[in-house]
Amino acid sequence: MPKGLGGLELRRGGRCLDVACGLGEQSLWAAQQGFEVVALDASEVAITALNSAAMNLGIRDQIDTRVHDLDDGLPAELAGTCALVVCQRFRDVALYEQLVYMLQPEGVLVITVLSQVGVAGDPGAFHAPPGELIDAFRELDLDIVRSLEADGEATLVARRR
Numbered sequence: 001m002p003k004g005l006g007g008l009e010l011r012r013g014g015r016c017l018d019v020a021c022g023l024g025e026q027s028l029w030a031a032q033q034g035f036e037v038v039a040l041d042a043s044e045v046a047i048t049a050l051n052s053a054a055m056n057l058g059i060r061d062q063i064d065t066r067v068h069d070l071d072d073g074l075p076a077e078l079a080g081t082c083a084l085v086v087c088q089r090f091r092d093v094a095l096y097e098q099l100v101y102m103l104q105p106e107g108v109l110v111i112t113v114l115s116q117v118g119v120a121g122d123p124g125a126f127h128a129p130p131g132e133l134i135d136a137f138r139e140l141d142l143d144i145v146r147s148l149e150a151d152g153e154a155t156l157v158a159r160r161r
């Protein structure tokens with residue numbers, strides 16, 4: 001389950017977009033919850049591993065895996081079609097607005113990035129400064145459901161209006 005979703009009432013079914021899916025932990029979870037998943041990652045190794053895991057679990061036909069470079073943005077044809085957008089442990093500020101526009105009305109976004117909050121010493125360039133997620137997303141067409149920042153991670157859960 002994506003971080004931050006625990007206990008949240010979530011309508012099951014529809015499309016889930018897993019952005020930078022890696023080995024696909026969230027994709028596999030979403031498919032098992034009844035979502036039709038589109039899983040994107042630039043790594044062919046990660047996508048191959050996700051295909052194998054999905055095959056072993058008997059849910060391969062519920063996950064559309066795509067080798068996709070997010071530097072090219074999100075797939076435009078998915079705009080407005082997703083009941084759930086998950087982006088866990090991948091941070092690209094340039095994609096924040098696009099993540100929202102992938103959602104259908106009342107669709108839920110769950111994003112987790114590395115954060116400077118709760119990191120001792122120099123956290124390095126990949127960690128978001130305090131408040132980055134809430135500052136970026138509160139201006140968009142969303143209701144913020146949850147915002148957590150601690151222990152080197154920031155998570156935001158929001159629902160599209």
Ligand SMILES: C[S@@+](CC[C@H](N)C(=O)[O-])C[C@H]1O[C@@H](n2cnc3c(N)ncnc32)[C@H](O)[C@@H]1O
Pocket residue numbers: 019020021022023024025040041042043046068069070071087088089090
């Ligand atoms: C830390 S992993 C997170 C994986 C997964 N979301 C999770 O939480 O387990 C970051 C992922 O981002 C992917 N990634 C990095 N840069 C990317 C890019 N430009 N386009 C697509 N995927 C990218 C990597 O291949 C890697 O699988």
